[in-house]
Every structure is written in C-alpha cells, then in structure tokens.
Amino acid sequence: MTDAPTRLDGGSMTIRREPYATLPDGRVVDRWAFGAERAVTAEVLSLGARLQALYAPDRDGQRADVVLGGAGVADMLGEAKYFGATIGRYANRIAGGELPVDGAVHRLLTQANGNTLHGGPEGFDARVWDATEIREPDRVGVRLTLHSPDGDQGFPGGLSLSVTYLLDGAGSLTVAYAATTDAPTVVNLTNHAYFNLAGEGSGSILDHVLQIRADQYTPVDGQLIPYGSHFPVEGTPFDLTEPRKVGERITAGHPQLRLAGGGFDHNWVLRPHPGVGPRPVAVLRHPASGRRLECLTTEPGLQIYTGQLFDGSVTGPGGAAYGAFAGIALETQHFPDSPHHPAHPSTVLHPGEEFRSTTVYRFSVDDS
Template sequence: MPDAPTHPDDGSLTIRREPYATLPDGRVVDRYAFGSEGAVMAEVLTLGARLQALYAPDRDGHRANIVLGGVSVADMLGEAKYFGATVGRYANRIARGELPVEGAVHRLRTQGNGHTLHGGPEGFDARIWDATEVREPSRVGVRFTLHSPDGDQGFPGALTVHVTYLLDRAGSLTLAYEATTDAPTVVNLTNHAYFNLAGEGRGTILDHVLQVDADQYTPVDGELIPYGPHFPVEGTPFDLTEPRLLAERMTADHPQLRLAGGGFDHNWVLGPCEGDGPRPVAVLRHPASGRRLECLTTEPGLQIYTGNLFDGSLTGPGGAPYPAFAGIALETQHFPDSPHRPCCPSTVLRPGEEYRSTTVYRFSVDPG
C-alpha cells in the first residue's frame, strides 16, 4: 500500500484476507488488512499474530506505514523475529531460565546468554496462529488463537491464548489478550511493534518526542537483568514525565544507557489503574509530520526499547536499511524477571482463572 493522500469516504470499515507466504513445511501464512480506507489501516499476519504494517495519515493527509517489519518470512523467523509479533509466554527476561512456580522450579529453554527472552528461542512469535475475522458496529479486526502445550519451552501447564486486534474509525488500535491454563504457570504477553512516526525506513526516532507517566524505572545489569529496587527517574535521562526529545535523552552520559547499548531497553513503572479499563501512560509525537501516538494499557509496566543495537543489516519493506534508533518499541507488560521478585506484581495464572490484558494505541494528528 503506497503512501497516498487520504480521501473523503463514508467512514466504512473493511477487512480482507489473502495468502501471504508458504512455509517450507507447507503451512500457509495469511495476511489480514482491516480498518478505514480513508484513515488508519492495519495489516496483521498469522505468523506470530504479528502487526506487519500500520498506515496512518500525517497532518497533510498523506498516509505512510509507521511500523518496522521484515521483508520475508525468513526475516520474520530470523533477524526480524520480534518485529510486530505477539511475544510470550513471558515477554521480556527470566534470569538463568529458572522459573519458580508454587514451590517448583522449572527449567526453561534459554537463548545464547543463558537467560530466557520473550518465551524462549521458539516462542509465540514463531507460531502460526488460528485467525477469525471480527466485525463489530464500530470496530473491525482479527482474533488470533494459539494452544501452547504443557512443557512448551519448559513452561508448565497447557495454555490457550487469544489476542484480538480491533481498529475503529477514529484510529484506535486495541489489542486484547486472554489466556487460560490447566496447571499453575506464568503469563506475560505483549506486542513488539517498532514505531517510527515519520514512516518506516525514513530515518530514526531521535527527532520524536516522548512522554511517559512514570516516576520510577527498573535498572539493569550488564546482561539486562533487573537488580535491586526500582530507581526514581528524577534527575536522569529516564525522566519522561514531561515531553522530551529522544535525541536529547540518547546523548546523555548515564551508565544505564551504556549498559543497554547507548539507549533505552528498560521498564518504566506505571501508575496504578483506577478502574478496569486501560489508562493513558505514554505519548509519542513526531513534530515534523504531526503524527501522534497515545498508549493506554491495563499493564503495570512499559518496556521501552529504542533500537540501540540495530546496525543496518536488516532492510525493511520500503527498501531502506534499519540503522540504530530506526524505531521505538513501547511494550506494555509486567516487569522483567518478576517470577524471581516477590515485590513485583504476580504473573502466576492458575486453573479456573483468566488472564486478561488490554492495550490501546491511539493515532491522531497534531495541528501544524
């Protein structure tokens, strides 16, 4: 879908499905495109229940894809494996692959550094999910379903997971997660989209402005595992309580930035939910285009990763390589390594309970 001026329409919402690719084992990856033809449109894949593209207008009405992605299935199973994907069973890190659950310690599969990241080396991002179209009076989208058997990547309990993408006429993309289990386990799901509000492949996010409603963050060690208590953001580059230019934050001299490769790869501790619905937690703006993204969530944490380690080796759908800071991930989730930290909100799910989580990415345009 090339950039094009938006055009007046009746506000109708559409959805269409088409085969996208065939895996070497013969399984078909489908793509669904849905939304308003005159405003925000999303594309998702059954591979990883993945947000592959999101087209949003700028202040002049010109639409561009504002999420990074791989060009091929090989990319999505390799260097771009997390781009836009639903990650789990446990988003973020579990130290040493050791999972304590109700008195038993389970050995999880680990990545090269000896820790478990985003559910293990063959997490939910690499699975083909079942998909069903959803049509509501004011929203349209796709409901994905996945069954994760007992022992999957070492996690206990058979888990059934749903994630539903719904897009309304106003440009709000809702991600609703649900899960049930037949034995005690942990669940922590998120979406790993990288946003660039200038447009995919159009420079970096250093000219973006970010605000986050959090007065604490989680410091990490050299392997990005949290240590100690949460730290106050005041007086540090992590203070985003007022809108801050990301270039200003990334050039600060701070040991936590150096540990993460010269940028953010940290969890912000969000304020409490006062009701059952998602509350506003962050705003990302691109002043040049006017595009604005507001993030709302029911989750207690926001992991922000600024693509510090991108090195240009991956080329996106627009034909441009992705350098450092080509995109920013705003991952709503529970805290990293929380199974080892009793002070953190619990991620344990038991039989008879239902895991529920909702995140909304609301897109709009600031006037010039």
C-alpha cells in the same frame, strides 16, 4: 498529555483476508488487512500474530506505514523475528532460565547469556496462529488463537490463548489478550511493534518526542536483568514525565544507557490507576509530520527499546535497511524477571483463572 490533537475520521471500515506466504515446512501464512482508508489501516499476519504494517495519515492527510517490518518470512523467522509479533509465554527476560512457580522450579530453554528472552528460542512469534475475522458496528479486526502445550520451551501447564486486534474509524487500535491454563504457570504477553511515526525506513526516531506517566524505572545489570528494586526517574535521562525529545535523553551518558548499548532497553513502572480498563500511559509524537500516538494499557509496566543495536541487517518492506534507532518499541507488560522478585506484580496464572490484558494505540494528528 493535555493537548487536544485532531481526531481522525476515516469513513467506512473494510476487512479482507489473503494468502501471504508458505513456510519451508508447508505452513500457510495469511494476511488480514483492515481499517478505514482515510484514517488508520492495519495488516496482521498469522505468523506470530504479527502487526506487520500500520498506515496512519499525517497532518496533510498523507499516509505512511509507521511500524517496522521484515521484507519477507525469512526475515520474520530470523533477524526480524520479534518485529510486530505477539510475544510469549513470557515477554522480556527470565534470569538463568529458572522459573519458580508455586514452590517448584522449572528449567526453561535459554538463549544468549543463559537467560530466557521473549518465551524462549521458539516463542509465540514463530508460531502460525489460527485466525477469525471480527466485524462490529464501529470496529473491524481479527482474533488469533493458539494452544501452547505443557512443557513448551520448558514452561509448565497447557496454555490456551488469544490476541484480538480491533481498529475503529477514529484511529484507535485495541490489542486484547486472554489466556487460561490447566496447571500453574506464568503469563506475560505483549506486542513488539517498532514505531517510526515518520514512516518505516525514514531514518531514526531520535527526533520523536516521548512522554511517560511513570515516576520510577527498573535498573538492570550487564545482562539487562533487573536488580529487583525501582529507582526514581527524577534527575535522570529516564525522566519523561514531561515531553522530551528521544535523542536528547539518550545522549546523556548515563551508566544504565551504556549497559543497554547506548539507548533505552528498560521498564518504566507506570503510575497505578484506580479505575477499570486501559489508562493513558504514554504519548509519542513526530513534530515534523504531526503524527501522534497515545498508548493506553491495563498493564503495570512499559518497556521502551530505542533500537540502538539495529545494524542494517534487516531490510524493511520499503527497501530501506534499518540502522540504529530506526524504530522505538513501546511494550506494555508486567516487569522483567518478575518470577524472581516477589515484590513485583505477580505473573502466575492458576487453573480456573483467566489472564486478561488490553492495550490501545490511539492515533491522531497535531495541527502544528
């Protein structure tokens, strides 16, 4: 993470809003497109407060969409429901659908295996959010807001939240979350974009190079529920403290990789940061194109999913079916199933408090 990539310079910033689709129930989905045409531009949908597209140049200045997306709203309500979406009220898994908060246990709606995943069957990815454009001197973007009522998917407390996407001309996309509640609850929000720095639909991410600032990871059982303790990455395929090719790491045959279907679907315990604001935690590179993505966050964990279970059932906007390893998710968040593990950083939010979380995806190019 000490190399000096070339900073992007995209010129003037623009933003526009346009209707995207009408859902079967009559709700209208809008699309916001913003950024600098010579650097990075983003497209965000009000359905799921979703990062639908993100165009970034390679070392020759050729731009490509580097996030996977469904071809239409039917995909986004089905097989591609999480692609690029804002995930909540609780990202990742809660074992058994049982949520302990301040001595009370709440029953959540569940999915496969009787666990609650990504906020339940009707999580924030399926909602149409309100949206307002933002214009700053050096950044443009959109702020999306939502109210989740008490009892939503079984979660206690009414939650009012926002997610703000802001893009600058140098290629940094900031994603900032905020939330308040009227009763004790839990909050764990993330973005579920799948990246492929060669361009969506361009094959697998096994040739990408990944580095993570983490000395421990969270092992899981056969339902991908954490044991509760952290294991050292040293001597395992999870050791990404130095840049490693993704394909090299996940062909190592480790038992944890087999439990996850032959790839990563695990939380890395990020090194603590004494400062204020997002700190660098990961770098993803595609050597052939030169595209480089640095991830910075205020969160304690980073869930990596390498898309090993993609089976071609989702077709992207470019017309290519997404097969195994078509994209890699870098989900900044608190740890999976934290409500059942008091030693993990708490996700409980009380009235009078404000949840805040910021993640930055910073794009640049390697010259060689």
